Amino acid sequence: MGKKAAAASDLAEAIGAFTHDPLGHALFVYPWGQGPLAGMTGPRRWQRAVLDEIGAHLADPATRHTPLRLARASGHGIGKSALVAMIVKWALDTCPDTRVLVTANTESQLDTKTAPEIAKWAQMALTAPWFAQTRRALASTAPGRGPSWRADLVTWSEHNTEAFAGLHNMGRRIVLIFDEASGIADKVWEVALGALTDADTELIWLAFGNPTQNTGAFRECFAKHRNLWRTAQIDARTVEGVNTRYLDELVAAYGADSDVVRVRVRGQFPSSSSMQFIPQDLAEAARQRAIPAGLPTDPVIFGVDCARFGDDESVLAIRSGRDARSRAWKSWRGVDAMQLAGDIALEAQRHRPDAIFVDAGNVGAAVVDRLRQLLGEMPVIEVWFGAKGREAELEPGVSVPTANKRAEMWTRMRAWLGQGAVPDSDRLRDDLIGPTYSFAADDTRVQLEKKPDMKRRGLPSPDWADALACTFAEAVGPRAVPAWLEPAVHPDDGAGRYGELG
Template sequence: MTGRTAPQPDPQSTLAGDIAAFTHDPLGHVLYAYPWGEGVLAGETGPRQWQRAVLEAIGTHLADPATRWHPCRIARASGHGIGKSALIGMVVKWALDTCEDARIIITANTESQLLTKTSPEISKWSRLSVTADWFTPTATALVSTQKGHERGWRADLVTWSTNNTEAFAGLHNKGKRIVLIFDEASGIDAKVWEVALGALTDEQTEIIFLAFGNPTQGTGTFRTLFGRHRSLWNTAQIDSRTVEGTNKAYLDELVDTYGLDSDIVKVRVLGQFPSASSMQFIDRASVAAARARLPGGALGTDPVIFGVDCARFGDDHSTLAIRCGRDARTRPWQRWHQRDSMTLAGDIALAAARWKPDAIFVDAGNIGAGVVDRLRQLGVENVFEVWFGNNRVREAQWIGGTRIRVANKRAEMWTNMRHWLESGCIPDHQGLEDDLTGPEYGFDADQAVRLEEKKHMKGRGLASPDDADALACTFAEPVMPRTVPGWLDPARYPENRRAEEEDLYRDIR
């Protein structure tokens, strides 16, 4: 009896099946598709840690049915040499390989960046892939080799113009996959961002929006992703010195030459945005010192003070800051997003029952007046409303004990807070640091200090400084110590000078 040879599996079918398993696993695709440890990848075992984190974030987003059809927005600001373009090449290849008729648009801050840096990296990772013959690379595209899919299954590198945004406005691919990538995103015009964001509206569609780059500008749309719009984006700022494979000697040379506080080092090494201007009201060094300072030095007589900044809906949030003397860290702060005044007041009342504050100062704007009324209705004591826009010229504490004129209540509170930061400690929280260092200042016609308005901050791409305003509220008015030494107690003051002379030393007998 003659045996029959079993049919051999088709290698291409096997490969296609393997690749299909990575539809929602970009990291798995990257580890599978490339010859790690060989040729140009000799000594490499896989993507760098920050690249892995981005690939995992995309995979987690797509694998969850609850988030799959919502846009996946990821932004990374970094110093030089961390491998941004390489990651773009990996993401592009995964996105095309694992979804039929996927559409990808890539742009950059300049045509030179796009064609001499981004495009070569995309071509390189396409050629290195085990699926290299699935797509054909050109100078401005990566196109499917499958007949009949050349026009709809591709990645295109597009130069942008404020007068020609059709490529972004026409980016639709309902029911399939859309990937939009901005390389060196800090230099891309706001109009391009606006059109691109408006185009990503297809339902039941996998939408991935990546924005990478050096944070070269302290204003603009890329800056807003880390400020005003930070709740919508998965963001991180990456210090090049912490990344595998970067030129540490060169990076250290930049730090030694210019210093950690210089804009050159912030942008090119630390992945931080440059200083907004010389009119920054609170410098970042003072805030960093307050973040690092350990709680201590508080006196038993120091009052516990609540500061509440209220917001209802939108990007802003409500914050409860708690300060006792120089310590604004030990008692945990609270934050609320999209909470009504009744709920907010109830939560603050519970916090008051726990911490027994000597004063609760509430920003009375927005929904704050309702919060004040509700707190009083609940029987909470020592509740005071604060009107930020009260324009009566007054004085506040400046550096070194100097008194200066300030234009309104908000400027008064912020100025006193600025002085307090010289010795106070605050939560170790990046959002709070960004809030404190965000506002600029100037002088009005009376030469009184006036802080930048929130709407102007938002115009520069910064978030409303909700956390900082809450802390500032704790400086709204002086609050008496919890206990008063007898020699300072007004109730024990003598009624006449003779009694005062006779009883002058009664507390130290």
């Protein structure tokens, strides 16, 4: 036997010793303290606890062939995807013909978070050559074994659950992993139960994620079905290597008992079934507040949310400083882009806005083009709701990252509502309090509920609130004022009179 073959044989024998020891496998196969793992001596404490729990279940002959169902609800950034990757690699390396199935709450989470993390850890392992990587799979490189010895990352649909219904591997090992499990439909969980029926098989079902929903199958792991699942809820502030400064800012901004802190920091389920982005009392206060005194230099800003036809409305919101009430808003239903642009141009001639921000989706791009033709040098700026979001101030001195432009604008609007005045309108109030919020999967970026998802809940598109949000798309400089209102140029002569105008 050549040296290369001997080394491969020795490695296979060493790996075989970790069949029921996933923690030992993780410590053995990865280059801890080097490269991407510099400064790290092994998995984090909570990750070690999970790996040890899997190992103890499999090492005991009395439990080895009974299903292990393990769920962890946690705050943000504790290394869930890294643990998923370590478990996938251990499961494949240490049991021939293992089948692993991984899914996540969304296709985006699967493709941009879970899959890259699994690929990264698979490449770092001593056993990297044992499995070939594709975008959504790890398959054995042993001749003829790829179809039966593999891990697959699959998207789910509650109307198409064949991948979960057909997961069987009698006499071997099955590992089923739900990443960001709160967002996976109950029907998928129900169908996945069929994979737990094989006899004499190592059956491991793991569910990880932020506890974003107070209902659903993931929540029931910790409630009605807690006798079937081994569960724990992990406060992210207790985990080593986590950005505790950001977590402390969330606590300061939202409050220790708020749903966002419960979900993103403490690993607890929200107190209500959904997380409302703008509280009703905040919207009501802005509706009832007297118009705050402004400055002559406060810019007048138009925000336009564009709709085509159907139930949605096109809306023009007008704001100057903290006053979004004294100038009448306009709305349209069932008009085309040219008519909408013409009517907005008439309002612009009346109010002389310093900036017009237009939602460029739907017919918005055509409205932007026509307004630029009609209004000449008056600034007309297109707003793409799906564009990359920036940090936005949520509370004085506290900023949060946002998932897209729409979430950024709504975050600024939410902060403004604490001092601003809006029209006394039930429709606007309902629009403001309608959307829920969440966070980009395994991320800190705030994201707002999408309009189609709101409609599925029976709520209308928040056109009025989106129009007001558009007035926060970009900072607008102060407007010019008549020279006689500028004290720095014409100081008071001491008798309450200003100097002569030049």
